Amino acid sequence: MKQITFITTGGTIEKTYNEHNGALSNQHSILSKILATLRLPGITINQRNVIFKDSLDMTDSDREIVLDIARQAMKRSDAIIILHGTDTLELTGKLLCEEIKQPKCPIIFTGAMRPYEFRDSDASQNVTEALFAAVLVEPGIYVAMHNRLLAFPGVKKDRDKLTFIKE
Amino acid sequence: MKQITFITTGGTIEKTYNEHNGALSNQHSILSKILATLRLPGITINQRNVIFKDSLDMTDSDREIVLDIARQAMKRSDAIIILHGTDTLELTGKLLCEEIKQPKCPIIFTGAMRPYEFRDSDASQNVTEALFAAVLVEPGIYVAMHNRLLAFPGVKKDRDKLTFIKE
Amino acid sequence: MKQITFITTGGTIEKTYNEHNGALSNQHSILSKILATLRLPGITINQRNVIFKDSLDMTDSDREIVLDIARQAMKRSDAIIILHGTDTLELTGKLLCEEIKQPKCPIIFTGAMRPYEFRDSDASQNVTEALFAAVLVEPGIYVAMHNRLLAFPGVKKDRDKLTFIKE
Amino acid sequence: MKQITFITTGGTIEKTYNEHNGALSNQHSILSKILATLRLPGITINQRNVIFKDSLDMTDSDREIVLDIARQAMKRSDAIIILHGTDTLELTGKLLCEEIKQPKCPIIFTGAMRPYEFRDSDASQNVTEALFAAVLVEPGIYVAMHNRLLAFPGVKKDRDKLTFIKE
Numbered sequence: 007m008k009q010i011t012f013i014t015t016g017g018t019i020e021k022t023y024n025e026h027n028g029a030l031s032n033q034h035s036i037l038s039k040i041l042a043t044l045r046l047p048g049i050t051i052n053q054r055n056v057i058f059k060d061s062l063d064m065t066d067s068d069r070e071i072v073l074d075i076a077r078q079a080m081k082r083s084d085a086i087i088i089l090h091g092t093d094t095l096e097l098t099g100k101l102l103c104e105e106i107k108q109p110k111c112p113i114i115f116t117g118a119m120r121p122y123e124f125r126d127s128d129a130s131q132n133v134t135e136a137l138f139a140a141v142l143v144e145p146g147i148y149v150a151m152h153n154r155l156l157a158f159p160g161v162k163k164d165r166d167k168l169t170f171i172k173e
Numbered sequence: 174m175k176q177i178t179f180i181t182t183g184g185t186i187e188k189t190y191n192e193h194n195g196a197l198s199n200q201h202s203i204l205s206k207i208l209a210t211l212r213l214p215g216i217t218i219n220q221r222n223v224i225f226k227d228s229l230d231m232t233d234s235d236r237e238i239v240l241d242i243a244r245q246a247m248k249r250s251d252a253i254i255i256l257h258g259t260d261t262l263e264l265t266g267k268l269l270c271e272e273i274k275q276p277k278c279p280i281i282f283t284g285a286m287r288p289y290e291f292r293d294s295d296a297s298q299n300v301t302e303a304l305f306a307a308v309l310v311e312p313g314i315y316v317a318m319h320n321r322l323l324a325f326p327g328v329k330k331d332r333d334k335l336t337f338i339k340e
Numbered sequence: 341m342k343q344i345t346f347i348t349t350g351g352t353i354e355k356t357y358n359e360h361n362g363a364l365s366n367q368h369s370i371l372s373k374i375l376a377t378l379r380l381p382g383i384t385i386n387q388r389n390v391i392f393k394d395s396l397d398m399t400d401s402d403r404e405i406v407l408d409i410a411r412q413a414m415k416r417s418d419a420i421i422i423l424h425g426t427d428t429l430e431l432t433g434k435l436l437c438e439e440i441k442q443p444k445c446p447i448i449f450t451g452a453m454r455p456y457e458f459r460d461s462d463a464s465q466n467v468t469e470a471l472f473a474a475v476l477v478e479p480g481i482y483v484a485m486h487n488r489l490l491a492f493p494g495v496k497k498d499r500d501k502l503t504f505i506k507e
Numbered sequence: 508m509k510q511i512t513f514i515t516t517g518g519t520i521e522k523t524y525n526e527h528n529g530a531l532s533n534q535h536s537i538l539s540k541i542l543a544t545l546r547l548p549g550i551t552i553n554q555r556n557v558i559f560k561d562s563l564d565m566t567d568s569d570r571e572i573v574l575d576i577a578r579q580a581m582k583r584s585d586a587i588i589i590l591h592g593t594d595t596l597e598l599t600g601k602l603l604c605e606e607i608k609q610p611k612c613p614i615i616f617t618g619a620m621r622p623y624e625f626r627d628s629d630a631s632q633n634v635t636e637a638l639f640a641a642v643l644v645e646p647g648i649y650v651a652m653h654n655r656l657l658a659f660p661g662v663k664k665d666r667d668k669l670t671f672i673k674e
Contacts, residue, residue, distance in 0.1 A: 018195065025286045025335050028185065028227075030197045045620075045629050045653040047670050060195075119192045119546075123291050128546050134635045137654050142643060152546040153638050168192050169548050212453075212462050212486040214503050286379075295379050301468045304487055309476060319379040320471055336381050352529065359620045359669050362519065362561075364531045394529075453526045458624050502526050 008049045008084040010140050012037055013075050015057040015064070015098075017091025019118035019129045032058040036122045037089060040133050049141065054079070061091020061098075069098050073105055076113060085112045085140035087133075092117045092170075095149065096162050102147050103158040109145045116150050119168045128152065175216045175251040177307050179204055180242050182224040182231070182265075184258025186285035186296045199225040203289045204256060207300050216308065221246070228258020228265075236265050240272055243280060252279045252307035254300075259284045259337075262316065263329050269314050270325040276312045283317050286335045295319065342383045342418040344474050346371055347409050349391040349398070349432075351425025353452035353463045366392040370456045371423060374467050383475065388413065395425020395432075395451075403432050407439055410447060419446045419474035421467075426451045426504075429483065430496050436481050437492040443479045450484050453502045462486065509550045509585040511641050513538055514576050516558040516565070516599075518592025520619035520630045533559040537623045538590060541634050550642065555580065562592020562599075570599050574606055577614060586613045586641035588634075593618045593671075596650065597663050603648050604659040610646045617651050620669045629653065 014020060016032035023030055035055045056075055057068050072088065079086050090098060095115055102113060116136040122129035128151075136150040147158040152169045160173045181187060183199035190197055202222045223242055224235050239255065246253050257265060262282055269280060283303040289296035295318075303317040314325040319336045327340045348354060350366035357364055369389045390409055391402055406422065413420050424432060429449055436447060450470040456463035462485075470484040481492040486503045494507045515521060517533035524531055536556045557576055558569055573589065580587050591599060596616055603614060617637040623630035629652075637651040648659040653670045661674045 023197075023287055023291055026332075028197075030190075030195075043627075044632055045670065047653055047668060048655050120190055123293070124190055125290055125292055126544075130631070131545055131635050134632050135639045138636045138639050138651075138656075139643070141654060142640070142656060150639075152548055153642060154549050155639075155643060165193075167548060169546065210460075211465055212503065214486055214501060215488050293377075297464070298378055298468050301465050302472045305469045305472050305484075305489075306476070308487060309473070309489060317472075319381055320475060321382050322472075322476060334381060336379065357531075357621055357625055360666075362531075364524075364529075454524055457626055458524055459626055460624070499527075 008141060009082060010049050010051050010137065011079040011083040011086050012051060012053045012089065013072060013079065013086060014053065014055045014089045015061070015068075015072060015091070016059045017061045017089060017117045018121055019089055019091075019132070020058070021060075021121040022123055030121065032060060034058065037133075040122060040130055043130065044134060044137070046137065049137070052083070059091070061094040064091070064094055064098070069101050072098055073102055076102060077106065080106075080110045080113075083111055085114065087136045087140055088113065088115045090115050090117050092119065092163050095170075099147060099149065099158045099161060106147070109147060111145050112140055112143045113147045114139050114150050115148065175308060176249060177216050177218050177304065178246040178250040178253050179218060179220045179256065180239060180246065180253060181220065181222045181256045182228070182235075182239060182258070183226045184228045184256060184262075184284045185288055186256055186299070187225070188227075188288040189290055197288065199227060201225065204300075207289060207297055210297065211301060211304070213304065216304070219250070226258070228261040231258070231261055231265070236268050239265055240269055243269060244273065247273075247277045247280075250278055252281065254303045254307055255280065255282045257282050257284050259286065259330050262337075266314060266316065266325045266328060273314070276314060278312050279307055279310045280314045281306050281317050282315065342475060343416060344383050344385050344471065345413040345417040345420050346385060346387045346423065347406060347413065347420060348387065348389045348423040349395070349402075349406060349425070350393045351395045351423060351429075351451045352455055353423055353466070354392070355394075355455040356457055364455065366394060368392065371467075374456060374464055377464065378468060378471070380471065383471070386417070393425070395428040398425070398428055398432070403435050406432055407436055410436060411440065414440075414444045414447075417445055419448065421470045421474055422447065422449045424449050424451050426453065426497055429504075433481060433483065433492045433495060440481070443481060445479050446474055446477050447481045448473050448484050449482065509642060510583060511550050511552050511638065512580040512584040512587050513552060513554045513590065514573060514580065514587060515554065515556045515590040516562070516569075516573060516592070517560045518562045518590060518596075518618050519622055520590055520617075520633070521559070522561075522622040523624055531622065533561060535559065538634075541623060541631055544631065545635060545638070547638065550638070553584070560592070562595040565592070565595055565599070570602050573599055574603055577603060578607065581607075581611045581614075584612055586615065588637045588641055589614065589616045591616050591618050593620065593664050596671075600648060600650065600659045600662060607648070610648060612646050613641055613644050614648045615640050615651050616649065
């Protein structure tokens with residue numbers, strides 16, 4: 007049974023709606039709701055909820071925390087999936103790529119252009135893809151999104167087409 | 174075949190998500206998406222999209238427009254349903270109640286505490302109830318929401334429980 | 341707080357899928373799943389699961405049971421809603437109409453043309469309508485479905501258009 | 508832009524409900540509904556609807572047709588995905604494995620334990636995984652389902668756990 011560790015950091019994928027004030031923000035992780043809809047008989051999942059922020063508000067120190075948790079998780083995981091806001095995903099990916107020279111397992115970033123709570127969200131697709139990459143690919147640092155697997159370095163958000171591409 | 178006229182004014186129920194900037198706002202009507210999920214063999218629906226605003230931003234002049242459109246629609250409708258933001262729904266309802274002394278048909282306000290685009294929205298329930306009230310009740314001015322039909326005057330939003338009640 | 345009693349009898353609305361043998365049949369009630377999606381602050385719901393059958397398989401004795409349970413429930417309910425298969429709903433409605441001359445509260449039949457478990461089911465709409473009728477209408481025996489409230493006697497299924505109509 | 512060819516053959520994933528007679532059967536392909544919910548900017552999809560059957564009713568001659576279409580599709584596709592009933596998927600997979608010694612591209616079978624039209628179907632997950640495998644893996648013949656990629660020969664349905672495994 008493969009061990010997959012999820013590290014959640016907030017971002018668009020995890021934004022939720024507050025009916026009292028109408029705000030859409032990062033309040034708690036929604037990952038368990040997505041996982042409850044998937045059939046995953048061959049893996050065991052551990053979840054670490056690290057940060058609840060729009061990724062535009064993530065600081066360098068937040069990214070260091072993600073790096074530390076990823077380093078720890080590598081010791082006992084067959085793969086790591088990081089839920090991340092898309093606006094600064096490439097910065098955190100770049101940091102991990104520079105600091106973890108020889109990843110022991112696949113480290114896969116994913117997120118969404120539309121929060122999971124919306125009917126037309128891409129969150130379920132992207133988490134499904136990240137989980138499938140987690141059991142298929144060689145150690146490395148990647149983004150899995152919109153039917154593409156892209157390896158760092160050189161991954162960036164295409165802000166017109168709202169997806170990730172290689173530079 | 175009964176004629177039902179919908180007047181849409183925006184509000185929470187019609188807020189949609191912009192993937193480019195992450196904003197949740199009133200951009201266009203989502204009513205046709207809700208209606209496409211309902212089975213309504215006994216009625217014909219006309220739709221007038223009047224205003225696209227958070228109801229906190231509605232002005233007195235906006236409310237006068239809604240009043241005018243409702244007056245016109247009364248002439249050729251068996252019922253009128255007004256999609257409205259919940260924060261100032263009671264102000265528009267009060268205006269219609271004061272200005273239209275003898276409504277010729279039911280005028281039913283509804284809306285939602287969570288935008289239709291969210292999976293857990295109350296929008297479909299409320300529109301279903303408004304449509305059912307439209308074919309069942311006597312002429313008058315009402316709110317239909319959360320399994321309650323409340324007649325103006327004296328209707329207000331319960332901001333703790335996030336529903337409408339009689340004063 | 342109004343007391344609503346649901347009597348479930350199976351029928352299309354409650355059919356569920358068995359992944360082992362591919363059968364679609366009446367195994368258990370799905371009503372609680374529908375109710376979990378609705379906002380019902382003004383009512384209390386009691387649920388009696390009486391029969392799990394395709395309504396084509398209901399016997400006269402099954403209909404007598406429904407009649408008995410409805411009679412008991414009338415004593416302590418502000419309204420009764422009966423989930424029923426559409427194929428023989430009119431027979432059970434006719435029986436109740438003949439045997440309960442003066443209903444003390446509204447008794448409202450509903451069901452669906454497509455089981456609740458399907459994405460495009462009419463079940464949520466119909467249960468929402470039955471619940472709204474339950475708090476709005478005078479004592480009597482009715483079908484609530486597809487934006488129509490029809491009073492017994494003289495209600496029948498339109499097998500071409502797949503809805504209920506008055507004869 | 509990669510060219511993916513879908514070959515649909517019916518099976519549980521494509522069963523749809525007939526409201527007139529209550530039957531759940533293979534009437535038409537539902538693939539386009541699934542694809543409409545996915546974001547697939549890097550691929551072009553061709554769809555060949557070949558058979559509409561429960562896979563228990565597939566004949567040897569049906570399997571030969573699937574083999575022929577797959578052989579043709581290989582010439583102009585970067586990957587082939589075959590939607591198939593799970594009960595005899597292993598027979599068709601075995602045939603392709605024996606007859607196509609050196610596949611020019613990945614040929615990926617998928618399907619579902621619960622038809623797509625049901626709310627809790629595994630169809631979207633499995634099609635998402637098949638599409639992701641289509642752009643990731645080496646030529647070969649596989650099943651993609653439930654977060655597993657399994658290579659023929661030696662793939663079979665686990666009828667207790669309702670998933671696919673290696674013998």
